[in-house]
Amino acid sequence: MTHPGLPEFWVMAIAILATIFVLHAMWSRKLRAFRFQGMALNSVLAKSVLTRPWLLLIFKLVILGVFLLVIVAGLLGTPIPERNAATVLTWNLWWAGLILAVFLFGSAWCGMCPWDTLATWLVKMRTWGKNRAAISLNMKVPAKWRNIWAATFMFIGLTWLELGVGVTTSPYMTALLSLLMIVLATITLALYEGKAFCHYICPVGRTIGFYSQLTPLKLRPVDGDVCASCKTHECFHGSDKIEACPTHLMIGNLQQSTYCTSCGNCTQSCPHENISWRLQSVSHEAIQDARPHWDEAWFMLVLLSLTSFHGLTMLPGWEAQMGQLAQVINDSGQLLWSFSIGLVVSMIAPILVYMLCIWVWQRITQSKQSFRQLFSGMAFLAIPLAFSYHLAHNLNHLLREGSDLSELLSNPLGQGALPLSSAELHARHMSMWLSQDVLFAIQAGLMVFGMWIAVKVIRHRAFALMPELQQTPSKLWPVLVFVLLTTALNTWLLAQPMVMRM
Amino acid sequence: MGVLIQHAYAHHVLGRPSYSLGEDSNTPPSMQVETQIGKFYVTYMAFPAFPQPNEAGRVNLYASRIENGEPFQGEVTFKVRDDSWFSSAEETLGVQPVDDSVFRQGFIFKEAGNFIITAEFEADGEPYIIDFPLQIGETQSVMPIAVTVVVLIVVLLLVSVLQRKRLLREKVRKARSESAG
Numbered sequence: 001m002t003h004p005g006l007p008e009f010w011v012m013a014i015a016i017l018a019t020i021f022v023l024h025a026m027w028s029r030k031l032r033a034f035r036f037q038g039m040a041l042n043s044v045l046a047k048s049v050l051t052r053p054w055l056l057l058i059f060k061l062v063i064l065g066v067f068l069l070v071i072v073a074g075l076l077g078t079p080i081p082e083r084n085a086a087t088v089l090t091w092n093l094w095w096a097g098l099i100l101a102v103f104l105f106g107s108a109w110c111g112m113c114p115w116d117t118l119a120t121w122l123v124k125m126r127t128w129g130k131n132r133a134a135i136s137l138n139m140k141v142p143a144k145w146r147n148i149w150a151a152t153f154m155f156i157g158l159t160w161l162e163l164g165v166g167v168t169t170s171p172y173m174t175a176l177l178s179l180l181m182i183v184l185a186t187i188t189l190a191l192y193e194g195k196a197f198c199h200y201i202c203p204v205g206r207t208i209g210f211y212s213q214l215t216p217l218k219l220r221p222v223d224g225d226v227c228a229s230c231k232t233h234e235c236f237h238g239s240d241k242i243e244a245c246p247t248h249l250m251i252g253n254l255q256q257s258t259y260c261t262s263c264g265n266c267t268q269s270c271p272h273e274n275i276s277w278r279l280q281s282v283s284h285e286a287i288q289d290a291r292p293h294w295d296e297a298w299f300m301l302v303l304l305s306l307t308s309f310h311g312l313t314m315l316p317g318w319e320a321q322m323g324q325l326a327q328v329i330n331d332s333g334q335l336l337w338s339f340s341i342g343l344v345v346s347m348i349a350p351i352l353v354y355m356l357c358i359w360v361w362q363r364i365t366q367s368k369q370s371f372r373q374l375f376s377g378m379a380f381l382a383i384p385l386a387f388s389y390h391l392a393h394n395l396n397h398l399l400r401e402g403s404d405l406s407e408l409l410s411n412p413l414g415q416g417a418l419p420l421s422s423a424e425l426h427a428r429h430m431s432m433w434l435s436q437d438v439l440f441a442i443q444a445g446l447m448v449f450g451m452w453i454a455v456k457v458i459r460h461r462a463f464a465l466m467p468e469l470q471q472t473p474s475k476l477w478p479v480l481v482f483v484l485l486t487t488a489l490n491t492w493l494l495a496q497p498m499v500m501r502m
Numbered sequence: 503m504g505v506l507i508q509h510a511y512a513h514h515v516l517g518r519p520s521y522s523l524g525e526d527s528n529t530p531p532s533m534q535v536e537t538q539i540g541k542f543y544v545t546y547m548a549f550p551a552f553p554q555p556n557e558a559g560r561v562n563l564y565a566s567r568i569e570n571g572e573p574f575q576g577e578v579t580f581k582v583r584d585d586s587w588f589s590s591a592e593e594t595l596g597v598q599p600v601d602d603s604v605f606r607q608g609f610i611f612k613e614a615g616n617f618i619i620t621a622e623f624e625a626d627g628e629p630y631i632i633d634f635p636l637q638i639g640e641t642q643s644v645m646p647i648a649v650t651v652v653v654l655i656v657v658l659l660l661v662s663v664l665q666r667k668r669l670l671r672e673k674v675r676k677a678r679s680e681s682a683g
C-alpha cells in the first residue's frame with residue numbers, strides 16, 4: 001500500500017515561497033540580527049527538578065524498561081513486525097518520533113538514552129554522581145579520533161541496515177542491533193574518559209546534536225554575569241559529588257548545543273544553581289553561532305543526502321530500479337550490492353553538487369577563503385533542509401502507520417497474533433491521528449521553514465566569511481541554487497506516493 | 503538464509519520474509535519471500551506461516567523469467583537442512599514438476615527448530631540454488647543476550663585488571679620517586 005503524496009496546491013505554494021526567499025536573498029542588503037533571549041526556567045520547582053537527579057532518573061528507568069522490553073520481544077516474540085513491540089516501538093514510534101522530540105525538547109533524549117544508561121550503570125556501578133571506583137581506564141581519546149567521522153560512518157551503516165538489510169521489518173535483528181549498541185557504548189565508556197561514544201561515535205546522538213541547533217530550548221546560564229565571575233567552573237570540572245561535563249562543555253560561554261547530552265551534570269554541580277532550560281531564537285546556532293569544522297560539515301551533508309535517500313527508497317519505483325541495476329551487475333536475492341550502489345550514489349551526488357556550487361561561488365566572488373573554509377562554513381545550510389524534510393517524511397510514518405498501542409502493549413511479544421489482513425492494513429492507513437489535510441499543511445510548512453532558515457544561514461554565514469558580499473548579495477546565487485535544488489528534490493519526493501513500511 | 507554457489511554462473515540470494523493473511527480465503531497465514539536470481543523472479547510461500555511439529559505444511563515456489571514473465575517449466579528439487587552453524591546434513595524433501603506454474607512441496611517436521619529449505623533447478627545450462635528460511639514451532643533464543651552478557655563481563659574484567667595494574671605501577675613509581683627524593 002502507498003500513502004498519497006503532497007497535493008499540487010501545496011507544491012506550488014512551496015515553489016512560490018522558495019522563489020521569493022531566493023530573490024529576496026539576492027536583492028536585500030540588510031541583515032537582521034534578531035536574537036530572542038527568553039525567560040529561563042528559574043522557579044523553585046524548576047530548580048528543585050534540575051538540581052536533583054530524581055526526575056531524570058525516573059525517565060531513565062521508564063525508557064530503560066521499554067528498551068529491555070524491545071530486546072526481549074525482539075528475541076522471543078513473533079517475527080511478524082507489525083505485531084511485535086520491538087519493531088513497532090523502535091522504528092514506528094521512536095525512530096519516527098525522535099525528530100519531532102528534538103524540535104520540541106532539544107537533546108533531552110540523550111539524557112535518558114538507554115544505551116548510555118546501561119553502559120553507565122555497568123561501568124560506574126551507580127546511577128548518577130561520581131564513583132571513583134568505576135571500572136574505567138579513563139584514557140584520553142587520541143587526537144586523531146577527536147572528530148565525528150566515526151559517527152558519520154555509523155550513520156551510513158545504520159541507514160544501510162535500516163533500508164538495505166531491512167532491520168526495520170525484523171524484530172530479531174532490531175534486538176541484535178540494540179544489544180550491539182549497548183556493547184559499543186559500554187566498551188567505549190570503560191576505555192575512555194567522559195562520554196566518548198556519545199561525543200564521537202553515536203549516529204543518533206550526533207543527528208540530535210545537529211538538529212538541536214535549530215531548537216529553541218537549551219541548557220544555558222540563568223544569569224550570564226554569575227558565570228562570568230565564576231572561578232571554579234564546576235559545570236566543566238564537576239564537583240566532589242558530580243562528574244565533569246562528559247563532552248567538555250563550559251556552559252558559561254556555550255555557543256552551540258551540538259554536543260550537549262542533557263545529562264544534567266552541570267545543573268546539579270553548579271553551586272549557584274545558575275543553569276536551566278532557556279528559550280532562545282529558533283535556529284540561531286545554525287544561522288551564526290555554531291563554529292564550522294571539516295568533519296562536522298561532512299556529517300551535516302551526509303545527513304542531508306541520506307534523509308532524501310530515505311524518501312527515495314520508499315518510492316513505488318525504487319524496487320524496479322534496483323531490479324534493473326541488479327541485472328546489469330548480476331546481483332540477486334536481496335540485491336544488497338545494488339542497494340549499496342544506490343546508497344553511495346544517492347549520498348555522494350548531492351555532496352558533489354554542493355561542492356560544485358561552492359567552487360563556482362569561490363570563483364565568482366574571488367574569495368580569499370580556501371575551498372575547505374567555504375565548504376565547512378556554508379554546510380550549516382544542510383541542517384534546516386535535512387531537518388524539515390526528515391520531519392515531514394517521518395510525520396507520514398508517525399501519523400499513518402501508528403499502531404494500536406494498547407493492543408501492542410497487552411501482547412508485546414505478539415504471541416499467537418496473526419499478520420495484518422489487507423482490511424486491517426487499509427483501516428490503519430485510513431485512521432490517522434490528524435486529518436490528511438492538516439498533515440499536508442504541516443509538511444508544506446516544514447519545507448518552507450527549512451528553506452527560509454537555510455537562506456538565513458547562507459546570508460549570515462556568507463556575509464561573515466566575506467563582508468564585501470553584503471554590497472553584492474546577488475553573488476550568493478550558486479549557494480542559493482543548491483538550496484533551491486534540494487528543496488525542489490525533497491518537495492518532489494513528498495509529492496510522490498510513499499510505500500508503507502509495515 | 504542464503505544461496506550456495508556451485509560455479510561461476512550461479513547466484514547468491516538473500517530475501518526478506520514477510521507475512522500475510524488472506525482474510526477472504528480459507529488459507530492460513532503465509533510467510534513469503536520474494537527474490538531475484540539471475541534471469542528469474544522467484545517467490546516462495548510457506549503455509550502455514552508458523553507450522554508446528556507434526557503439522558502438515560507446504561511450500562509453493564513460483565519462478566518466472568524477468569524478461570517476459572514466462573513461468574519456469576522444469577523441475578525443482580527441494581532439500582532441507584538444520585539452520586545451525588555446525589550442521590551440514592541435508593535431506594531431500596522431493597523433486598516437484600510444475601503444476602499450473604507452481605512447484606508445491608509438502609512437509610511434516612517432527613521437531614521444532616529453524617530450518618533452511620533449498621530449492622534447486624537448472625535453466626539455460628545454469629544451476630540455480632536458493633535457500634529460504636522455515637521456522638517450525640517456537641524457536642525462542644536467548645543466546646544473543648547470553649553472548650552480550652559474556653562479552654560485557656570479559657571487557658569489564660579486562661579493564662578492571664588493566665586498571666589495577668596501572669594503579670600498582672603508579673604506586674611503585676611514586677614510592678621510587680619519594681625514596682629517590
